[in-house]
Amino acid sequence: MPYLIGLDIGTTNAKAIAVSAQGRLLASESASYPIASPQPGYAEQDADVVAAACLEVLKKAARPGRQLAGIALSAAMHGVLAVDAAGGALSRCIIWADNRSSGYASQLKSSPVGASIYRHTGTPLHSMSPLCKIAWLRDHEAELFKRAHKFVSIKEYLIFHLTGEWAIDYSLASATGLFGHAALHWHAEALDFAGLRPERLSAPVSPYHVFRKWRPGVAETLGIAADTPVVTGASDGCLANLGELATAPGEAVITIGTSAALRVSQKVALPDGQGRIFNYLLAEGWYVSGGASNNGGSALQWFCEDFMKIPFAEVARLAQLAPPGAGGLLFLPWLQGERAPIWNEAARGVFLGISAQHRQAHFCRAVLEGVVFNLCQIGKIVGELGVGIQRIYANGGFTKMPVWVQIMADVSGVDVLVRESGDSAAFGAVLLGMKALGILPDFEAARPFLKTKQLYIPDAERHEVYKACLRNYEKAAARLAPLF
Template identity: 35%
Template sequence: MNYLIGVDVGTTATKAVLYDEHATVLGHFSKQYALYPNSQGMAEQDPATIVDAVETTIHDAAAQADLEHGKLLAVAFSSANQSVIMLDKNYRPLSRFITWADTRASKVARQLKHLPLGKILYQRTGTPIHPMSPLTKIMWLHRAQPAKVAQTSYYGDLKAYLFHQFFDVFKLDVSVASCTGMMNIRTQDWDERALKLAKIERHQLPEIVSTTTRETGLLKVAQEKMGIPADTPFVYGAFDGALSNLGVGAIQSHEVAITIGTSAGVRVVTDHPVIDPHQRLFCYAVDHERWVVGGPLNNGGDVFQWAVENLVDVNAAETEPVDPYAFANHAIAGVPAGAHGLIFHPFLGGERAPLWNANARGSFFGLSELHTRADMLRAVMEGICMNIATVFDAVSDVAGKPLSVTATGGFARSMVWRQMLADVLDCRVDIPESFESGCLGAITMAMESLGMIHQLNEVTDFIGDVQSYLPDADAVATYQKCLPIFKQVEKLLAPAYDEIAQLQEEE
């Protein structure tokens, strides 16, 4: 038997999945790590911890494979995007990874967004002007940490740093590069105008390579920790959102993929760059021929976790033979669609798409003395879905109304949430049996790189059983009344977001 390993390097954990050469899952492995936040918007990761997690999960996956009688054909990568690490002339870290979730560049982003140049850069790079963008992060670093910038020879990201640690190269796939706000989506090379604004030179960034590019010749230290042959090909792969689409087979323009984990994302694949005239959406590369258009949302499962921790009746939950999340889902199922006229805006962590406002804040609207904790729990779940619907509508505006939605992520384990998403979107929702779509997408790129398949759409042969959920007409009618109110209230509150955020910072 021959093997492939897909690795997904995320914000709080690295996952590895062991497959056979027919993409059958043989084992799951993961290792968690800390995200370092603070009240000023910092959200950083420790580079050594990330390297260790990747090496450990690959080691554990390889240990389950029978490499005495089989061969590890490749290791392929999915990774979070929009991280920045400062490196000295020997590629040693001068900083931790500044992740996509870091909002310290908010002021820089806000100033740039209001300039004509901001719109021009969005049109050239496909990256919305926001503190998540490495472009604005590097601009902020020049202002906030000039002494460290003076010592910096190179700016890398999560994947470029890992491949340097493993192979002593400084390269980055076109997919992750396209998420930086510094790659021109038409030339697929670093954009001179963005580099000038960031005050960096081309040689300070990684070389942009294809998503199917392979590296071999593992450095000895990494090879020993992973316990795999040094000549094992490592395939760069793409950013996690693109590979999530690929891993669920949503690679046609009429198929939308939605992921709801800690955060969320709505994405559709096109055969050409698509720019939203209202700057609500990103346009990033899947590979050199395909593009993914969509929007990332800060607020997903983490908001539901907050709701469960703060709204579930602890005394009632203790009498039930289920965990608090199952108890919450049961309570929500007993409340009708619309939560008795209660609407929740889930902006607990600011918001990216469609608002692109790091100062956005959450709220309940319509709350009365008649509402219960169960109503509030349902309103939270509905609010997350309605927020996703606003991005879904924006994607439909620029890419056409989809015929189906494929949804993955931790939320997909909730039957209540599955049906609710279909009702709010008024669209069929398909839930694949396999939840690790990023890893499957990564090994599909490895298969194409190795010549095992001829085109990426052959991934549909590897996807297991799918459960489909059709919209309920009565619930759809209710949500079509709720959604306009959701959007109207958000617009009314938007002017106050900066003021409330400032007030909270002063506390």
């Protein structure tokens, strides 16, 4: 019986899942890798360590005795590394959390060129974008910039080491700040800003593109057939939406893992004159739009490990002892600077409104609420652009903390669904692979694969309380963000 493997190359770990053609999970494997921060504001990874982790989980996920129909790929966005003509890494991969290029983002924000680049590429003008990172390398690592054959993401690096070909899918290309999503090619203005020729980037391809040749010996090392198809796949954010089959108008996906994001799907980009959201092209006629926050589970991790020195479970228990709104205590979770909705790398976290009556429980609840308030601000922007959110699909590590998901329902005022499968990006890669290989006629045919684990219904009374809290949060954010 055939099966597929979906590989998700995340920020801190690689995960591979094996799924039968009938949608049954057969195996799930993961391997972690570190993030290096050699200087403040830097965030890098060793590409060979990440690639080795990917090969490890692929090998473990393979099911001997079953027919492997194909492997489909997902990966985190905004990373970039320099490679030589042989495909060897010349640098570490600079990941999304790195903000060394913030000056270039500021330069773009204040220029007509930047506005044009955002309009054509859909990538917000921020240090997360490879556009700004490559410009920084050009000016600060001139010898490296000169030596580099190409600048690629970690997924492109892996694809090359599997197949010998350089290619980037539309959604990852859309997240670079260099790709014209309407024209489906590298955008001239962005290339000029970065000082690049298009041949120094990979060829953009459809996420359904299939590689059918492997580099000698690689497939054998993994214990799979040398003619196993490799489907290009897409970015983790886009595939997290696909993995939930959140494709109808009004359906949003909220992911809270290390970072956090709110995303909606539609047939066209959502133009925003203020450049507050991303518009990433998953496939022709299919956009995923929304905003990503630097501070999701990472904010809770800091709070647990460094501030309170208590386990996650204790935070969840204490948070339930405090009232909605945490007794007026607000937390602005900008610990690592912020992307959406304020796009300010210099922003820092704030506890606001502390009184002598506040106890541990209030702080615990305020942290959970602050992350949710920040995401709901993104949802409000999406609503202003014409996409009202009527249902939320939740995924990521925060779904293991029911009180946090209930806060999401109560603040947003809409139902929040959690699926049985917690690996939405990897599962989305599997679904995309099934369609690319003709196993699925369309994605609707996969709907029976998805089972709802938990439905969180908003409490009307708590929602009214949170309406006032959210207004206070928005006022505080508007007044405090410019101070950084």
